[in-house]
Amino acid sequence: MSETASETATGQGQRSRETVARLVDVSRLFGTFAALRHIDYEFQAGLCYVLLGENGAGKSTLLRVLAGLLPPSHGRVRMFGDLSPAEACGRIGYMSHAPMLYDELTGVENLEYFAALYPRGLALAADEALRQVGLDAKLTRRVGQYSQGMRQRASLARVLMAQPELLLLDEPFSNMDVESARQMVRLLDGLRRPGRTVVLTTHQRELALPIADCVLTMRGGEIVNEGSAA
Amino acid sequence: MTSVAQEQQMAGWFRLVGTHLRKDLRIEWRSREAINAMLFFALLVVVLFSMAFDPTAAASREIAGGVLCVATLFASVSALNQAWTREIRHDVLDALRMTPADGSAMFVAKVLANFLFVSVVQGLLAPVFFIFYNLRPLGDGWLLLAVVPLGTWALVANGTFFAALSIRSRNRELLLPLILFPIFLPALLAMVLAVKTILTGDGSDPHLLWLKMLAGYDVIFMTVSLLLFDTVLHAE
Numbered sequence: 001m002s003e004t005a006s007e008t009a010t011g012q013g014q015r016s017r018e019t020v021a022r023l024v025d026v027s028r029l030f031g032t033f034a035a036l037r038h039i040d041y042e043f044q045a046g047l048c049y050v051l052l053g054e055n056g057a058g059k060s061t062l063l064r065v066l067a068g069l070l071p072p073s074h075g076r077v078r079m080f081g082d083l084s085p086a087e088a089c090g091r092i093g094y095m096s097h098a099p100m101l102y103d104e105l106t107g108v109e110n111l112e113y114f115a116a117l118y119p120r121g122l123a124l125a126a127d128e129a130l131r132q133v134g135l136d137a138k139l140t141r142r143v144g145q146y147s148q149g150m151r152q153r154a155s156l157a158r159v160l161m162a163q164p165e166l167l168l169l170d171e172p173f174s175n176m177d178v179e180s181a182r183q184m185v186r187l188l189d190g191l192r193r194p195g196r197t198v199v200l201t202t203h204q205r206e207l208a209l210p211i212a213d214c215v216l217t218m219r220g221g222e223i224v225n226e227g228s229a230a
Numbered sequence: 231m232t233s234v235a236q237e238q239q240m241a242g243w244f245r246l247v248g249t250h251l252r253k254d255l256r257i258e259w260r261s262r263e264a265i266n267a268m269l270f271f272a273l274l275v276v277v278l279f280s281m282a283f284d285p286t287a288a289a290s291r292e293i294a295g296g297v298l299c300v301a302t303l304f305a306s307v308s309a310l311n312q313a314w315t316r317e318i319r320h321d322v323l324d325a326l327r328m329t330p331a332d333g334s335a336m337f338v339a340k341v342l343a344n345f346l347f348v349s350v351v352q353g354l355l356a357p358v359f360f361i362f363y364n365l366r367p368l369g370d371g372w373l374l375l376a377v378v379p380l381g382t383w384a385l386v387a388n389g390t391f392f393a394a395l396s397i398r399s400r401n402r403e404l405l406l407p408l409i410l411f412p413i414f415l416p417a418l419l420a421m422v423l424a425v426k427t428i429l430t431g432d433g434s435d436p437h438l439l440w441l442k443m444l445a446g447y448d449v450i451f452m453t454v455s456l457l458l459f460d461t462v463l464h465a466e
Contacts, residue, residue: 069324070466089328100325102316104257116249117331119242142260158325 026075053218093164097171103144149180250339264309272305295425368431381421
């Protein structure tokens with residue numbers, strides 16, 4: 001979708017917002033299959049974007065490209081001005097539909113391990129991050145024994161320790177029961193308030209729409225529609 | 231860069247190695263997946279060889295080095311695969327790739343962890359091995375304490391690197407031995423011949439030559455692996 005279309009859809013009032021991520025003619029190929037096709041888009045600071053689309057539409061690939069985990073086959077991705085995703089990695093939080101934690105460690109052990117990999121330390125301590133997502137830091141159970149909802153919240157806590165400006169969440173409600181999914185929505189709603197940008201993919205649009213500022217629909221590797229949640 | 235800054239950078243790097251190593255050891259302590267799989271496989275190989283060939287004491291000294299090295303080699307493949315399977319399970323590797331931590335620290339920690347696991351298995355295997363093959367070194371037996379760790383390091387350094395290289399392949403269990411075994415061949419030969427020389431007591435110099443060769447192999451392959459690991463880690 002063109003930049004002009006993007007501006008029109010997100011409204012004139014958002015023009016003054018800072019751009020956190022800019023995709024310029026981005027394509028991503030896997031062999032001959034194009035998972036992303038010529039995407040031009042700007043993600044504005046402080047908004048919650050919900051990416052919708054069927055399996056294979058390119059939602060997860062788009063998030064991985066934004067996170068710097070997949071380089072685009074063609075085009076450019078610039079974050080927070082003119083940084084590459086790799087240069088901005090400390091300011092980006094990415095959560096995939098898998099928990100990204102070790103089953104054999106407890107929640108706090110997992111988070112302390114990841115925190116130790118940041119030489120300058122992180123904004124939030126492991127126990128504080130776990131408290132923020134409603135988990136008990138003293139829980140001695142290993143992550144492998146957590147319910148799916150607890151795993152996703154522990155994964156979110158891992159991301160939150162760095163207090164990222166851009167949160168990329170791939171299917172944060174997947175395999176959750178209704179109550180856990182609602183808890184996650186409440187958590188995400190709280191997280192976007194301090195001016196943070198959230199981009200999430202989901203198949204459960206009814207859960208995500210209440211917190212969405214902008215809904216993007218993807219099909220065949222392209223953003224085919226953009227609109228507000230209302 | 232000033233020497234103080236360099237020292238701080240080095241200290242930070244060693245701290246990172248320690249962090250990764252503690253995590254790997256803690257996970258293995260709780261799951262015992264790698265050591266259990268290796269131990270039973272290596273024991274089976276040693277026992278089956280002794281039953282199949284029923285060697286005399288002299289013949290044992292000739293073949294024991296080969297049996298020990300091949301048993302370790304086959305057994306360690308499962309542990310080497312396991313080391314990275316843990317990282318790709320639940321996409322943990324993606325979370326690690328997004329941290330600013332130096333990938334080489336993770337690689338060195340994995341090599342150290344795998345070295346410890348294989349050494350533990352060799353330590354447990356050694357008495358069984360000496361009993362089944364009725365062995366008593368006729369040469370400088372203490373040199374085994376240098377040969378076996380050097381050969382093991384060659385195996386795990388290469389194996390850890392190639393396991394990382396094949397991590398995204400669907401047939402990684404098959405791919406790892408296919409890449410690793412031919413490249414490990416010079417170190418395997420050096421290790422087998424050094425062990426044989428020590429056990430049979432033939433000559434005093436040859437095993438020093440094999441020792442030097444093993445040490446050289448370790449330095450070269452460890453350096454190359456360290457230089458290339460970041461590329462392998464971030465390859466998609």
